[in-house]
Amino acid sequence: MDGLAAVTKEPGNVLEVRGAAKSFGRRTVFRGVSLDLGPGEVVGITGENGAGKTTLLRIVVGLLPPDEGSVAVRGRLGYCPQDMAVFDTLTVRENFAFFAAAYGLGGSGRGGPWAGEMARLLAYFHFPQYEAAVVSTLSGGTRQKLNFCLSVLHGPDLLILDEPYSGFDWETYLHFWDFAAGFKKRGRSILVVSHFVYDRTPFDRVYKLGRGGLACA
Amino acid sequence: MRLRNVRTGWLMTLRELGRSRIALILCFVVPSVFYAVVFLITTQRAIAFKLASVSEEALVSVSQRNEGLVFIGLAAVGVLTSFLALHLTQKHPEVNRRLILCGYGTTELLASKFLALVVMIALIGCYVGAITPLFFRPRRFLLVLAGFMAAGYVYGSYGLLVGALVKRELEGILFIVLLANIDIGWLQNPIYYAEAQNKALIRHLPAYFPSQLSMVAAFTDKSVLNPALGSLVYGTVLLAAALVIYSRRMKLWK
Numbered sequence: 001m002d003g004l005a006a007v008t009k010e011p012g013n014v015l016e017v018r019g020a021a022k023s024f025g026r027r028t029v030f031r032g033v034s035l036d037l038g039p040g041e042v043v044g045i046t047g048e049n050g051a052g053k054t055t056l057l058r059i060v061v062g063l064l065p066p067d068e069g070s071v072a073v074r075g076r077l078g079y080c081p082q083d084m085a086v087f088d089t090l091t092v093r094e095n096f097a098f099f100a101a102a103y104g105l106g107g108s109g110r111g112g113p114w115a116g117e118m119a120r121l122l123a124y125f126h127f128p129q130y131e132a133a134v135v136s137t138l139s140g141g142t143r144q145k146l147n148f149c150l151s152v153l154h155g156p157d158l159l160i161l162d163e164p165y166s167g168f169d170w171e172t173y174l175h176f177w178d179f180a181a182g183f184k185k186r187g188r189s190i191l192v193v194s195h196f197v198y199d200r201t202p203f204d205r206v207y208k209l210g211r212g213g214l215a216c217a
Numbered sequence: 218m219r220l221r222n223v224r225t226g227w228l229m230t231l232r233e234l235g236r237s238r239i240a241l242i243l244c245f246v247v248p249s250v251f252y253a254v255v256f257l258i259t260t261q262r263a264i265a266f267k268l269a270s271v272s273e274e275a276l277v278s279v280s281q282r283n284e285g286l287v288f289i290g291l292a293a294v295g296v297l298t299s300f301l302a303l304h305l306t307q308k309h310p311e312v313n314r315r316l317i318l319c320g321y322g323t324t325e326l327l328a329s330k331f332l333a334l335v336v337m338i339a340l341i342g343c344y345v346g347a348i349t350p351l352f353f354r355p356r357r358f359l360l361v362l363a364g365f366m367a368a369g370y371v372y373g374s375y376g377l378l379v380g381a382l383v384k385r386e387l388e389g390i391l392f393i394v395l396l397a398n399i400d401i402g403w404l405q406n407p408i409y410y411a412e413a414q415n416k417a418l419i420r421h422l423p424a425y426f427p428s429q430l431s432m433v434a435a436f437t438d439k440s441v442l443n444p445a446l447g448s449l450v451y452g453t454v455l456l457a458a459a460l461v462i463y464s465r466r467m468k469l470w471k
Contacts, residue, residue: 059470061318062318062469062470063314063318063469063470064470065470079315079318079319081311081315083311085311085312085314085315086312087229087233087309087312089232089233089236089237090229090232090233094229094232097225097229098225098226098229098316099316099319101221101222101225101226101321102222102316102317102319102320102321103319103320104320134236154319
């Protein structure tokens with residue numbers, strides 16, 4: 001998502017959110033949200049239903065404008081939305097091809113440079129057998145795997161994940177965190193939003209989002 | 218605009234359309250049923266009417282059935298392409314926005330949808346054109362076919378515009394029904410507008426030029442240059458408006 005990239009004020013940060021505020025009509029969702037994310041950091045944001053977690057992420061990636069404040073991103077961004085944003089009448093492979101074109105990784109041909117990375121992701125998350133399957137025929141969990149894999153196909157520097165493991169079984173959940181650990185080891189950063197944080201071990205920091213902004217959780 | 222992205226988007230859109238098999242079948246069943254109904258309910262009695270785009274005041278006298286067949290062919294192509302175009306712009310808004318976030322150009326995306334629509338216009342237009350000679354022999358068949366394509370282009374662009382303007386499917390359908398029913402489904406039939414009190418209104422509706430193109434080509438040897446150019450301009454204006462509105466809707470805040 002190079003179009004989103006802007007220069008962060010601190011050279012060490014991959015993400016800077018400063019005083020972000022958002023209201024819908026008279027309803028204030030949040031105000032005064034500030035957040036820094038450095039290379040190789042994994043940060044979690046939790047909060048009650050309606051606290052504005054998804055809204056905050058949509059502001060960070062550029063889908064929604066904030067009413068106040070600023071957002072700066074350094075490097076390539078990967079975004080996995082909460083709602084399944086995949087083409088359900090295309091196959092798994094065709095979805096990869098479409099997103100590879102968007103990332104500038106080549107066309108839809110069989111030998112595209114993205115095909116190797118797709119094969120690696122399918123094998124890692126245990127669904128290579130569905131490569132030629134139309135997405136509408138897949139289970140919710142497999143669709144969620146695809147939803148996630150599309151966000152990392154281009155090797156982003158910062159990964160923004162909105163409820164990424166809500167449809168995963170336990171084994172896939174563990175695989176997800178293995179993947180995240182490898183991602184972190186390569187100096188890349190992850191911002192995760194989730195209703196629940198079961199295990200704080202993978203996180204460097206966890207915040208709770210409320211009307212007054214982010215607070216350490 | 219990156220042509221490789223347009224090609225990828227075009228191929229993917231065609232694959233998506235290809236998997237909607239029942240809808241695809243209906244795209245060919247609908248004109249067949251329309252033609253069959255007109256064939257069954259009309260007579261060969263001669264009717265006389267004036268063609269609005271022909272400068273002379275001469276009356277054209279043709280069989281009621283033949284006039285009805287050309288008119289219903291236009292209506293079938295226009296309505297079907299309009300709904301297909303609506304479907305193309307309204308389906309998957311969140312996935313399309315995600316693609317744009319990932320680097321796809323809005324123009325690339327709309328161009329790929331439009332090109333997929335062009336394929337469908339060609340398929341439906343050619344099919345309707347191909348079955349027309351089974352019922353009667355138009356004077357200039359290829360130009361009648363061009364009129365069907367023009368109806369697809371103008372109404373396809375209108376469908377893209379409606380899809381860009383409104384988010385909900387039902388609203389989109391009603392917008393298309395609102396115009397298509399009154400325009401290509403009623404007022405552009407020469408039998409109605411020949412005696413209409415306010416022809417200026419009819420001449421400004423989207424189906425005017427395509428229907429004139431087909432009617433003039435089917436029943437006279439007069440020039441079809443004006444209706445052909447008019448169709449091209451009308452469709453292009455609608456298409457440009459669709460692109461502007463679609464781009465605004467898909468725009469990212471930074």
